[in-house]
Amino acid sequence: MNAPLRRVAISVLVLFTLLIVNINYIQVVRSEELREDGRNTRVLADEYSRERGAIVVAGEPIALSTPTDDRLKYLRQYPQGGLYAAVTGFYSVIYGATGIERAENPLLAGTDDRLFVRRISDLFTGRDPSGGDVVLTLDPAVQQAAMAGLEGQVGAVVALDPSTGAILGLASTPTYDPNLLASHDLDAVREAAAQLEAADPDPRSNQAISQRYAPGSIFKVIVSAAALENGYTPETVVPAPQVFDLPQSDGTLKNFNGSACDPSGQQPLIQALTISCNTAFAQLGIDLGEDAIRDMAEGFGFGREDLAIPLDVATSTLGEIENGDQLARTSIGQQDVQVTPMQAAMIAAAVANDGVLMKPYLVDQLLAPDLTVIDETDPEELSQPISARTAEQLTEMMTSVVTNGSGRAAGIRGIQVAGKTGTAENEGPDHNWFIGFAPADDPQIAVAVFVRNGGGTGGDTSAPIARQVIQAYLDAQEGR
Structure with missing residues (x-):
């Protein structure tokens, strides 16, 4: 009788030991991870008890919290709706936070360690606790022109200040x-989420930084760079x-529409x-070789996994190159080359900035609740x-591409624009690209425009959008 009881006692002891270990693991080792998980509605409910900080563009909040009369004391609102959704993400009591709402959640929620003194002060003064503000680098004129140009399309626009990476x-x-x-x-939230999930593509998927596509001929800028660095002019x-x-x-490669580039067979x-x-x-x-192409692509940012802006950016890749056939196709931006529009903009920005690639960033300043600056980004x-x-x-x-070639639709009267078009083959209609910067002699803005399955050419579809974005920015700068 003692032996069975002993076995039961040992089993119970083991189970209690495992339970205690698990509780300690959750409460000590994984506590921070679980607390910051956007799906943790308990934490969200606690955060709703205080005013969340604003996300700000050009002095105006694009995300803010307003008081309510229900059990969740504050309602998150986005005054401009979908204009900035790719940046702000959303803040939901059911689905947690995405975008900047998630990336900068500690500051917005008021739990950031840099706000510790403020929290102590709140306890002694009785002041309602609140979060800090996040000031973004975005330019309203650029964002509005980009979204207007993309209307009705699946695509993305990324614009950078080439000298800083902003x-x-x-x-x-x-x-x-949002x-x-x-x-x-909550029922309305679930219904809205179900409709988004059923869409193709899901609008919550960020085409600018989360999705990768064949770049087509914009990749020729990288091949040209490799050639120029290796003695070509x-x-x-x-x-x-x-x-x-x-x-x-046994395959062959032709030019667009089977045309001849030059009657002489060289140019x-x-x-x-x-x-x-x-x-x-x-x-x-093929003449330059895989190493030269790959090294140049990596220099422009391909393969990097540290490009958080602070939103996560998918890694652009050259893919495997196993033979001359694949190297030739890679050199025109096909085969297994995959890039994000962010990476495409970085190519243009590096050329515009005398060959120096600046790290892209989206957050300009972090402000305490009293609007004092507690952190700001250095380029x-x-x-x-x-x-x-x-x-x-x-x-x-x-x-020359914009003045005399495939990028004419990006031209702006009185301003010299530098650029490159791209038309990438895929399973559906061709993808359309344009990358460029302006003014060419004093670059102030670098742009990448991507239209998924546009069906035309980069010059037809993406270049005009780039022109609108560049023009909007330069006009806004002139008016300031």
Whole structure:
């Protein structure tokens, strides 16, 4: 009899030991993780008891909290609806927080360690606790022009200040109204979430930083950079056949619509980029070799996993290159090359900034509840993939694209625009791209425009949107 009782006692002791270990693991080891989990409605309910800080653009709140009469004392509101949804994300009692609402939650919620003195002061003064404000780098004129240009399309626009990396615009379409997910009517919130989830694509998916696509011919800027860094000049004559026989393959590669880039079968590098000659860049990539192409792509940010802005940015990749066939296709931005619109904007920004790539950032300042600055972002150099001389030559070549070639629709009267179009093949209608910057002789804004399955060309579809965004920013700057 004693033996069975002993076994039961030991089993109970083991179970109690495991229970105690688990409780300690949850309360000590995972406590911070669970507390910051956006799905933790208990924490959210506690945060709703105090006023959440605002998210601010150009002095105006694009997310703020207002008092209510229900058990959740504050309602999160987004005065401009879907205009900034790709940036703010939403703050929901059911679904937690996304976007800046999540990335800067400790400050917005008032739990940030930098607000400790404020919290102590609140206890002694009886003042209602509140969160701090997050001031963003966005420019309203850029954001509005980007969203207007993308209307009716699935796509994205990213605009950067090339000299600092400050994000001037970050637009993603289709968009959604964060107010519907921030409501205190839980049934309405669930219904709104179900409708978003049923959409294709889900509007909550950020096309600018979370999705990757084949870049098509905008990748030729990277190949051109590799060529210029390896002794080529814009005037170097390169082979440009009408049809390119892919090495280590029975396949061939043609130019857009099967056209000939030049009757002679060769042309200067600047002209090859101006008209976006596929066969020229396929041969150029093979001549340069995989290492030169890959090293240059990595210099521009490909493969980096530390690009939080502070929103997470998907890593752009070159993919595997196993033979000459794949290297040729990679060199025209096809094969397995995958980039985010953010990465595309970084390419243009580095060229515009004399070859120096600045780290993109979205948060300008963090403010305490009394509006004193407790932190601000200092611009940070990420890399220098090319020399200032190469950047100057690329600017000349990209200006030719807009003045004489496939990017004419990005041109602005009286302002020199540098750019590159891209049309990427995929399973559906072609994707359309444009990257560029202006003014070419004194760059103030770098832009990437992406339209998913636009079906036309980058010059037809994306370049006009880029023109609108650039024009809006330069006009706004002139008026300030």
